[in-house]
Amino acid sequence: MPKVLRVLNRLNVGGPTYNVAYLSKYINPKYQTKVLAGIKDPHEGSSEYVLNDLDVAYEYVPDMYRSISPLKDAKAFRHIKKVVESYNPDIVHTHAAKAGVLGRLAAYHSGKRPKAILHTYHGNVFDGYFSPLKTKIFLSIERYLAGLSNAIVAISDQQKYDLVYKYSIAAENKIHVIKLGFDLAKFAENNTEKRLSFRRFYNIADNEVVIAITGRLAPIKNHFLFIDALKIIKETSPEVKFKAFIVGDGELLEPIVQRISESGLTFCSANENNFDVDVVFTSWRKDIDVINAGSDIIALTSLNEGTPVSIIEAMASAKGVICTNVGGVKDVVKDGYSGFLCKQSAVVYAAKLKELILNKGLRDTMAANGKQFALQNYSYTRLVSDTEKLYDYLLK
Numbered sequence: 001m002p003k004v005l006r007v008l009n010r011l012n013v014g015g016p017t018y019n020v021a022y023l024s025k026y027i028n029p030k031y032q033t034k035v036l037a038g039i040k041d042p043h044e045g046s047s048e049y050v051l052n053d054l055d056v057a058y059e060y061v062p063d064m065y066r067s068i069s070p071l072k073d074a075k076a077f078r079h080i081k082k083v084v085e086s087y088n089p090d091i092v093h094t095h096a097a098k099a100g101v102l103g104r105l106a107a108y109h110s111g112k113r114p115k116a117i118l119h120t121y122h123g124n125v126f127d128g129y130f131s132p133l134k135t136k137i138f139l140s141i142e143r144y145l146a147g148l149s150n151a152i153v154a155i156s157d158q159q160k161y162d163l164v165y166k167y168s169i170a171a172e173n174k175i176h177v178i179k180l181g182f183d184l185a186k187f188a189e190n191n192t193e194k195r196l197s198f199r200r201f202y203n204i205a206d207n208e209v210v211i212a213i214t215g216r217l218a219p220i221k222n223h224f225l226f227i228d229a230l231k232i233i234k235e236t237s238p239e240v241k242f243k244a245f246i247v248g249d250g251e252l253l254e255p256i257v258q259r260i261s262e263s264g265l266t267f268c269s270a271n272e273n274n275f276d277v278d279v280v281f282t283s284w285r286k287d288i289d290v291i292n293a294g295s296d297i298i299a300l301t302s303l304n305e306g307t308p309v310s311i312i313e314a315m316a317s318a319k320g321v322i323c324t325n326v327g328g329v330k331d332v333v334k335d336g337y338s339g340f341l342c343k344q345s346a347v348v349y350a351a352k353l354k355e356l357i358l359n360k361g362l363r364d365t366m367a368a369n370g371k372q373f374a375l376q377n378y379s380y381t382r383l384v385s386d387t388e389k390l391y392d393y394l395l396k
Contacts, residue, residue, distance in 0.1 A: 038064030045284030156328030181383025198294025217250030
């Protein structure tokens with residue numbers, strides 16, 4: 001029975017956890033699986049529940065954190081290397097940046113090197129994260145690690161193109177596109193009841209359009225663009241009725257709150273119950289299906305994205321979506337057909353967002369198109385099948 005060791009950055013809310021969970025749970029039983037995970041940052045929402053709900057066992061790598069620490073990273077490397085040597089996997093499959101570095105190095109330099117080492121890029125740190133010098137260093141490291149890998153998985157066609165031609169990480173024939181997969185059924189079920197419950201709780205009027213944005217409150221997610229667009233709409237079109245929900249938490253909570261205050265928008269913190277405001281903070285929530293059902297538009301303002309999980313879930317919920325045109329977003333959203341794609345401009349973003357707010361017919365048409373696309377292309381069964389085929393190929 002072939003053994004697979006999966007190494008995941010950390011158990012924080014996002015696509016990588018779902019990817020690892022569904023692969024570990026549903027892959028052909030002939031593949032025995034073990035999961036290692038790093039430690040999430042204190043402000044990040046935990047995704048332990050995703051694996052626990054699927055009864056997927058996992059172990060923590062005690063010193064593997066998101067931030068760079070030579071001492072802790074060295075300890076994490078030794079820990080993973082010991083696991084590789086004791087578990088003796090046929091495949092080591094790493095997910096996301098830190099796990100990709102430490103996991104691949106540990107596997108390659110183990111006394112029991114696996115038959116196959118592969119890495120999934122769930123995004124990349126080459127745009128919007130670091131200075132040009134640091135980015136150049138990280139690119140060099142990733143090119144070296146690609147040489148140690150038997151295969152690399154990109155989660156979108158655009159990401160593969162970027163890895164091959166923009167960043168020169170690896171040759172085209174080494175990179176395989178396997179889109180993310182999710183259990184989207186809950187986003188398409190009982191939405192009338194969920195919508196009614198959500199809007200009653202938050203005292204949302206029938207003529208108020210709800211716009212939600214879900215994700216880490218981190219620089220790469222660029223919530224400031226979202227706030228600036230809302231400010232423009234309120235100042236130029238005060239008659240437009242909207243209420244925005246910011247779902248998530250992170251290191252930029254206070255600066256985002258300050259930006260809202262400076263913009264003349266009213267807000268309600270996650271621990272308050274005064275919902276008669278422009279912007280409501282919810283912190284982390286597990287019931288994203290309920291939030292999506294109660295919303296009319298789901299927004300994304302990121303500076304960089306691999307595959308936009310919140311947008312796929314929104315499309316499965318039959319909601320209008322508006323996104324910045326970055327990374328793999330355009331592989332998910334077709335501009336003008338299933339949503340709007342915008343450049344990084346508050347003026348442009350505000351204009352498109354206002355159009356979605358005012359034009360319910362357009363929202364509904366785009367939502368129907370998006371739902372069909374999401375359900376057809378992002379199921380976990382397709383993810384598992386595609387990955388099994390790659391594993392079989394690598395072990396021939």
